[in-house]
Amino acid sequence: MPIPEQRDLEATRGVLGPWFARAYGWRDVEVGPIQGPALTGFSNETLLMDVTATWADGGRRTRGLVVRVQPTAHTVFLESDFEWQYRVLEILGTRTALPVPVVRSFEADPAVLGAPFFVMDRIDGVRVPADSPPYTSAGWVHDDCTPEQRRALVTNGLDALAAIHALDWHGLGLGFLDKPQYGARGLEQQLRYYEASFDWAARDEEQPTVRAALDWVRANAPGMDPEVTLCWGDARINNQLFDDECAVVAVLDWEMVTLADPMMDLGWWLFLDRHFHEGLRCERLPGFPTREEMVAHYETASGRTARDLHFYEVFAGVRFGVVMMQIRNLLVEFELLPPDADMGRNNAVTHCLADLLGLPSPGDFTPLWG
16 A cells, blocks of 8 residues: 655665665665655555666676665554564575575664665566556456466465465574464464554544454454464465466565464465455456365365365454554545545455455445456
8 A cells, every 4th residue: 555755765876875885895886766656655665776886796787676664653563573574585585495585685773764674686577466456457467367377377376375384484493473472373463463453553443344353253263273384474466476477486575474374374365365356346357266266276285174264264354454444544644535534444355354244334335446
């Protein structure tokens, strides 16, 4: 979700050039124009650029780089475990076969860009199913892909999800993702975290659909976690880069990474598919697997039997609903919405939640696309 750009990009170029020289030992550094639209994201500020420099071996090279800056005043999540994202990417990129962007370094000193940031290589020549406008209504997935390509897109994405769940998180040293302050590792931690996030984002306003769904989740939570794996968190094809053959080139956006039941990721995947189709009132494109086909493919790819999926899909809706509540708050703060806007409680997410649980409609709702 975008916010108005707050940074002086020309000044940032002037700051980053000397920083690249110090950090990497490059000489005669030239930072090209910072690329990207006039809007940047809430959860991380992302700066894209070409950097030309003379390296230590005397060769002059141009590299596409991405600088991700920690959000400060305006945040979507209750806690921003920003450095964790870098550490996860570094571990996965150097110790596993999972395709992730190559990360170069982490800068903790906020004096450089006003907040900590990390640098990673830009991946060129790839495509991502868009959020805005949604891939189910416009863009290359909608307009250019054959049914066979769309099916490959989704099944390859599910294969990557299964590969994440197959990793030995303990052996990889990912135990730092544990948050014992929220209770036992797994569902209890996630539930307590999103209870606290709900109270933080609600700001004492009525949230009938998400509150009712959160009550349902509390009442219907499985009694135990049969297993705990590395969970990507924001598991969806919009966070994967694909080549022309619809193979996954990189898995992106690890802001919600955690240790939990892998069914939490699969439930999020299914809910986000529901959101981009039924929630935005878009027809399922020819070739897109059905919910049942996606579950069956994941089971084959992972060697797991799917379970508790209705619960985890509802829980995904609660988590996404809390994010939408906070996004509404930020849009009001930026004066992009009036203070009485009901977007936080009446949106595609809450309509999907209401349908899943048979709750009253959150109100009249017309998607921007569809």
